[in-house]
Amino acid sequence: MxxxxxxxxxxxxxxxxxxxxxxxxxxxxxxxxxxxxxxxxxxxxxxxxxxxxxxxxxxxxxxxxxxxxxxxxxxxxxxxxxxxxxxxxxxxxxxxxxxxxxxxxxxxxxxxxxxxxxxxxxxxxxxxxxxxxxxxPLPAQERILDAFAELGFRFARADLEHGGIHGVGQQLPFYQEIEFHPAPQFAGGINEVEVTFVADPEGVEVILEFDKRGGFLAPGHDAYGRFRVSHAEAETTDWTSVVESWVREASGRYQGLRGAGGFGGPAYSGGHGSHGYGHHGHFRQGPGAGAMAAGIAGGVLGGMxxxxxxxxxxxxxxxxxxxxx
Structure with missing residues (x-):
């Protein structure tokens, strides 16, 4: 319109x-x-x-x-x-x-x-x-979002945070966080997942931030994962399996909020207040579109x-x- x-x-x-x-x-x-x-x-x-x-x-x-x-x-x-x-x-x-x-x-x-x-x-x-x-979304972004929905993650909200992501060739002065509630099989250890995409002509950087639950003797903490996807992979990859492996690998790591960058634990600039780091029509529906679309239609995008x-x-x-x- x-x-x-x-x-x-x-x-x-x-x-x-x-x-x-x-x-x-x-x-x-x-x-x-x-x-x-x-x-x-x-x-x-x-x-x-x-x-x-x-x-x-x-x-x-x-x-x-x-x-x-x-x-x-x-x-x-x-x-x-x-x-x-x-x-x-x-x-x-x-x-x-x-x-x-x-x-x-x-x-x-x-x-x-x-x-x-x-x-x-x-x-x-x-x-x-x-x-x-x-x-x-680009095809790769769309397939990855589909995979989160297929795995049972529920969309919460999206926002844009001022600042940059350490180690990523970012051009804009902000980054997007797409927040999900955890899937049932991960709910015992994760409060929420934030997904950030940073795209370029060759592919997409995928940054995951997990708010991990604490235990009786251990406080909660954040864990990170960073992955690179080419645009050519969008149509030829089993994204549900790939995203599940990302979640299990990244959420199983502990990385302090002020940790060094690198795979599994990027440090960030700008964003979340006191600790100084934030993390961070013609559009065809992919094979996982049913789960994502059904979640949207069913009110997963609450308040939208x-x-x-x-x-x-x-x-x-x-x-x-x-x-x-």
């Missing part, structure tokens, strides 16, 4: 902007295609620049706020006549590390994403149009209501959009 908002750019009689997406659904590494439509006001205007940017909500140590994490100029300076309409086509590249917002047509609870249009005129900037977009998310961020309340909170 494309959200069309015609906003007066710079007072009465100024130009207005409306961005129309051909398809708001995409994946990391693909593009968002569409047009920026600018309509002149009641006088000629000098347009200095038109820019598109991806915007999402990121959690910080002292709260959360909206962050624009990728900007692409659509047009440089040009003159816009009174009443003139100018259509500017674009193909906006979606970064490989862009977080997942939707799985099988359902919004992940806690995720928001929008494409914002900025119109610069006479040294002023108007935030213009904001269109909701849906980022679906797309309309509420859209209303919170994308509904025009008659004022400017504020992404700097």
């Amino acid at each position: 494309v959200f069309k908002k015609m906003m007066r750019a710079f007072g009465v009689g100024g130009p207005s902007v409306d961005t129309v997406l051909a398809n708001p659904n995409t994946r990391p590494g693909l593009t968002l295609d569409g047009q920026v439509r600018i309509l002149g006001g009641d006088h000629d205007a000098a347009i200095e620049q038109v820019v598109l940017g991806l915007v999402t909500r990121v959690e910080h140590e002292h709260g959360d706020g909206f962050v624009e994490f990728h900007r692409v100029p659509v047009a440089g300076g040009f003159q816009l006549g009174a009443g003139e309409q100018r259509d500017l086509p674009f193909a906006f590249p979606v970064p490989w590390e862009t977080p997942i917002t939707d799985v099988y047509g359902r919004r992940l609870h806690g995720m928001t994403m929008g494409l914002r249009t900025e119109l610069a005129l006479a040294k002023a900037v108007d935030k213009g149009d904001l269109d909701e977009v849906a980022v679906h 209501v797309l309309g509420e998310v859209a209303e919170e961020i994308f509904e025009d309340d008659g004022g400017d959009f504020d992404f700097g909170e």
Whole structure:
């Protein structure tokens, strides 16, 4: 669904902007295609620049706020006549590390994403149009999420944490955590599992963080695992078996929160408060899609209501959009 908002750019009689997406659904590494439509006001205007940017909500140590994490100029300076309409086509590249917002047509609870249009005129900037977009998982990410569902893990929520993951060639200033409640066979030793994907053109880094339960004589602790998956492996791997082996290997290790990086125990920068480390349409359903989709339909994504998310961020309340909170 494309959200069309015609906003007066710079007072009465100024130009207005409306961005129309051909398809708001995409994946990391693909593009968002569409047009920026600018309509002149009641006088000629000098347009200095038109820019598109991806915007999402990121959690910080002292709260959360909206962050624009990728900007692409659509047009440089040009003159816009009174009443003139100018259509500017674009193909906006979606970064490989862009977080997942939707799985099988359902919004992940806690995720928001929008494409914002900025119109610069006479040294002023108007935030213009904001269109909701849906980022679906890459095939490898989708199969891994399917495998967690097949094993009985239940989706809890997803969020974005400010900071970086030690030892990973991360480009964005945040990372996504997809949280699961443990499967029954692991519930005795694990409170929750957090999955982080860091994708690039060759493959995906998969980082697992386990909140392990304590015992009568032992306190609880976190355990970590880090694994590399190529895009070519997505269709040819028994992911349920692979993910089960990852869980058993990584959850069986003890790694202190301030431990050194490396396989099974990456250290992290940014994120979780006092200890200084955080850890961290055309989309085909895979063989494990039934379990994941059934979990979503059955309320596994508890509290997820797309309309509420859209209303919170994308509904025009008659004022400017504020992404700097």
